[in-house]
Structures are given as C-alpha cells and as structure tokens.
Amino acid sequence: MSLNSTVIPVAGRGTRFLPATKAQPKEMMPLVDRPLIQYAVEEAVAAGSERIVLVSAPGKESILRHFRRDAELESFLERAGRTQSLAMVRHAGTLATVDAVMQPEPLGVGHAILQASPLVGEGPFGVMFPDDFIVAQVPVLEQLRRVHEQYGGIVIAVERVPHDEIERYGVIDGEQVDGNVVRVSDLVEKPARDRAPSDLAIVGRYILPGEIFRILADTPAGVGGEIQITDAIRAALTGLPCHAVVFEGQRFDCGSKLGFLQATIEVARRHEDLGAEFSRYLEQVSGQGRPA
Numbered sequence: 246m247s248l249n250s251t252v253i254p255v256a257g258r259g260t261r262f263l264p265a266t267k268a269q270p271k272e273m274m275p276l277v278d279r280p281l282i283q284y285a286v287e288e289a290v291a292a293g294s295e296r297i298v299l300v301s302a303p304g305k306e307s308i309l310r311h312f313r314r315d316a317e318l319e320s321f322l323e324r325a326g327r328t329q330s331l332a333m334v335r336h337a338g339t340l341a342t343v344d345a346v347m348q349p350e351p352l353g354v355g356h357a358i359l360q361a362s363p364l365v366g367e368g369p370f371g372v373m374f375p376d377d378f379i380v381a382q383v384p385v386l387e388q389l390r391r392v393h394e395q396y397g398g399i400v401i402a403v404e405r406v407p408h409d410e411i412e413r414y415g416v417i418d419g420e421q422v423d424g425n426v427v428r429v430s431d432l433v434e435k436p437a438r439d440r441a442p443s444d445l446a447i448v449g450r451y452i453l454p455g456e457i458f459r460i461l462a463d464t465p466a467g468v469g470g471e472i473q474i475t476d477a478i479r480a481a482l483t484g485l486p487c488h489a490v491v492f493e494g495q496r497f498d499c500g501s502k503l504g505f506l507q508a509t510i511e512v513a514r515r516h517e518d519l520g521a522e523f524s525r526y527l528e529q530v531s532g533q534g535r536p537a
C-alpha cells in the first residue's frame with residue numbers, strides 16, 4: 246500500500262521561539278541550509294507519498310512558496326553558473342505536489358488535521374509534525390508504512406522517554422506483539438507522571454485511516470483547550486486496530502530551543518560540505534565549558 250497523501254500541520258504559533266517566529270514561520274527555520282519543513286516533505290516523499298497537504302495559517306505563505314518553482318531565481322543561478330545552488334533550488338521546487346489548506350485559528354493539531362479532509366479523501370494518509378526531526382536509516386514514516394501494510398488501521402510512532410518528561414507527551418498503553426510493534430489498548434494526552442500508563446510517548450508521525458475525519462469532527466477540545474488527535478485515536482480504538490512502532494532513529498524536538506540546537510549540530514556534523522570543518526571546530530571547543 247502506498248500513501249496517497251501526507252498531511253503536515255504548520256499552523257501553530259511557535260510561541261517557544263518568539264521573537265524569531267514573530268514574522269517568520271517556525272517551520273521555515275533552517276537546520277543548516279534547509280528549512281525544517283523540507284526535511285519533513287523529503288521524509289514523506291521517501292515513504293512514497295505523492296502529495297503533501299500543508300495545514301497552514303495566514304502569514305505563513307513562505308512555506309508553500311518554498312515548494313514552488315522560482316523561474317527568475319533559477320535563471321539567475323543558471324546565468325551565474327551556480328550549478329550547485331541551482332540544483333538545490335530546483336530540488337525544493339519539484340520535490341512533491343504540495344497543496345495547502347488553511348486553519349484560521351490554531352485550535353489544536355486534531356483540528357488542523359481535520360481541515361485537510363477535503364483534499365485527502367477516503368484512503369489512509371500520513372501525518373507528520375515537522376518539529377519532530379528524526380535522523381534515521383529508514384525514514385520513520387516509511388517504518389510506519391511497513392507496519393501499516395501488515396496490520397492496517399492506525400499506526401503511530403512512539404519513543405521511550407524518561408519518567409520526568411512523560412507528562413509533556415501523549416502516552417500509550419498496550420502489549421508488545423512483534424519486535425518493536427505494540428498493540429495499543431489506550432492512549433492519554435499529557436498524563437500526570439504517576440498516571441502515565443507506560444514510558445512510550447507519541448511523537449509526530451502517524452498513519453491514519455480516512456474514517457478519522459468523521460471522529461475528529463465529533464472530538465471536543467481536550468487538554469489545553471485544544472482538539473487533540475490523541476483523543477480522536479482513543480475514540481477510534483473501539484472500531485479500528487491501532488499499533489505503535491518504537492521507531493529506529495534519533496529524534497530532536499525542534500519545537501524547543503535546545504532540541505533545535507542539537508539537531509543543528511547533528512545536521513552540520515553530517516553535512517557534505519561543512520561536516521569535516523565543523524566537526525574539527527566542535528572538537529576544539531568541547532571541554533571549554535561555558536564562556537564567561
């Protein structure tokens with residue numbers, strides 16, 4: 246089964262990065278030289294998704310523009326003989342069919358996903374949150390797609406997190422069925438530490454069936470007054486199988502400043518042009534501690 250569409254919500258306010266996100270979408274902040282959103286779209290394409298549906302907001306038009314061809318810029322780079330830059334600009338503009346729907350107000354990620362319904366239609370689709378940046382040998386959405394091929398229904402990505410961080414996440418309860426696959430029996434959004442049913446936290450990758458839209462439409466606001474996708478999946482559990490994949494890869498929470506910096510270092514260390522020099526710099530400054 247291939248995924249027809251992948252929905253990427255980008256309509257949040259990005260308050261943790263203010264003032265950087267006052268006039269610029271969080272999703273356009275670069276890890277070295279590619280904006281966060283591009284890594285997400287590349288991962289969706291690697292999982293065979295032919296079409297990306299961005300759930301966007303007023304003022305975030307630059308995200309969609311990033312994935313359109315720019316004839317003027319391309320011809321300038323061509324004339325200037327800047328072949329490498331030209332290839333990168335063309336790559337972004339031809340990566341996938343990227344469409345956008347609007348979420349007029351950030352009422353939660355569940356509400357954001359619901360806005361994509363007219364473009365997604367009936368079949369199973371992927372969902373990715375671009376601020377969960379994951380370095381993996383097999384792209385995580387592809388890891389989920391393979392599990393979906395076997396089990397159908399709902400498939401979500403989970404990660405073991407330390408006990409004192411669990412209250413920041415949606416958390417699953419369930420039983421291991423196969424290697425890194427857990428059959429989910431319950432989910433709870435941001436539980437108190439002593440109420441968390443496991444240490445398996447949901448991260449921003451899902452495969453959802455078309456039926457989820459009907460359920461989302463009836464899902465009331467939950468934690469934080471937002472319409473939560475976790476609540477809709479919980480409501481779907483009576484009729485649909487749900488499996489969680491303890492994915493292979495290293496995740497960085499790029500919605501937080503520390504996670505974003507760590508991801509930047511990781512991408513820079515691996516970067517084709519910069520990697521060697523940057524790694525030397527890291528060696529040089531490591532052990533120096535914090536500047537006075």
Ligand code: UTP
Binds near residue numbers: 357
């Ligand atoms: P986050 O909760 O991490 O993003 O949502 P945020 O709300 O923008 O960040 P802070 O907490 O204020 O700093 C995860 C993803 O879901 C999108 C965000 O844009 C981000 O890509 N999102 C969130 C929506 O599209 N709509 C919403 O109502 C909320």
